[in-house]
Amino acid sequence: MSKQYKEQKGEKGLTVVGADRPALALAADLASRVAPNVERYLLRGLEGSDNTRLAYSADLRSYEAYCKKNELAPWPAALETLAGYVAHLADVGRKLATITRHLSAIEKNHQLLGLPSAVNDPALDVLRKGVAREIGKKQKQAPAFSVPHLKRTIDRLDLSRPDGLRARALLLLGFTGAFRRSELVGLNIEHIEMVHDAADEVLVVTLPKSKANQAGNIEQKVIFYADNPAYCPIEAYKAWVALLAGRTQGPLFVSLKRGRPSEPGKPTDKRLADRRVNLLVKEHLGAKYSAHSLRVAFITTAKLAGQSNDFIKNQTKQKTDAMISRYTRLDDIIKYNAGRALGL
Structure with a gap:
């Protein structure tokens, strides 16, 4: 050398x-x-x-x-x-x-x-x-979307086409798993497995590495079934994987090979690019959103639902409560204000 x-x-x-x-x-x-x-x-x-x-x-x-x-x-x-x-x-x-x-x-x-x-x-x-x-010090931050907005987005997807199935899986997994963009891009099929116990059947995602875990310690996220199959991340994952020709390893989110304009693209074995994931989020959720909005929306939605910081950190893998506060988007001072609940 x-x-x-x-x-x-x-x-x-x-x-x-x-x-x-x-x-x-x-x-x-x-x-x-x-x-x-x-x-x-x-x-x-x-x-x-x-x-x-x-x-x-x-x-x-x-x-x-x-x-x-x-x-x-x-x-x-x-x-x-x-x-x-x-x-x-x-x-x-x-x-x-x-x-x-x-x-x-x-x-x-x-x-x-x-x-x-x-x-x-x-x-x-x-x-x-x-x-x-x-x-000025104000940093532009990725906004959070609401669950109703996400559902409307899913409703507009053409699930008869591979690009629609891929978009649904990417949005629902990204949101419910509070994934960073780099983690979504890096997901492999062999990192994901269905786990059954006496109470639940869940999807467990193992992250070999992440932004906060460069040493390669085992980190896992859990994806749960949703009540409505149309918005269920596990069902969305299964439908997308079914298109991948029986693969048991390799990248989960891959690019599509385009045919004629009227024909749907076919999944390749090429990992979806980091930039492309961001563009897909903007294309479907709206231009003001980014791939980071998937993670931000999870944290904001969970806080509004009364979830504890410890429960949230179990999914996000953030280390401190300060990071939870930083990622929570409650900027609307009329909608999100304790003055509404003073009991007067």
Whole structure:
């Protein structure tokens, strides 16, 4: 794995990390010089780091394009470079949350390159506070939909076609399981099984990994039958899986191969893309919603039904009550107000 990495001089004489240097060079070099069992664990760590960098890739491309345009060295980033980039993002109308995410991506890439980072410099923190005061802190959040709205959406689907059956399964499983978009995309058929006991028959979904569970500890969600089969997530799941040609493993939600315009698409074995899941939610629930609305709507609906935070966290796998409060959408101060129930 070991190789020599070149350094080149930028047009302003600053050191630039060569483009041929892998982001995980230091750990990769170490892996080539240790015992096989140590190398195995290092490689597992590298896989996780690659996934993190992939999630930030668009932000890093934006940052590197800014540096190239302004003849600046991106790695390691000078404090002045980072300050200019933050001001640039604010000037072009990026939200505070977006700017923070870009800085997180830059910080992570410095770690992966084994380079010192100025992202947490106190001067940059002062700049970020100034940007926050200038553009405001309110982050755009995915709205929650109501159960009646979801039912109306399901009623409009053409269940004689594969795309209708897929949409019904995705919406109902996503909502009742409080799934993150990445979890829906990553679901495999072998992760899901019907479980019977003396009281219930339920669908148990095992998540090998999730956003909050990078170590691979076993996490499970339970999907229950609904009283009305038309809106039952388990029935929707069964109807969709029946179209997958008897598969017992592989991705649950797959793309459809289109034929002629009048013909329904046929399921492929290609996993549905992350972006496509978001577009499907918008297409069916409405443009203001996103895939994250499935999770938000579960939490909001459960809170309105009087469910405890502990019960909610059993499904969402969130760690704190503060996260439950953050995800609960009760913004309508007329509809959701304790002043209605004072008994006067």
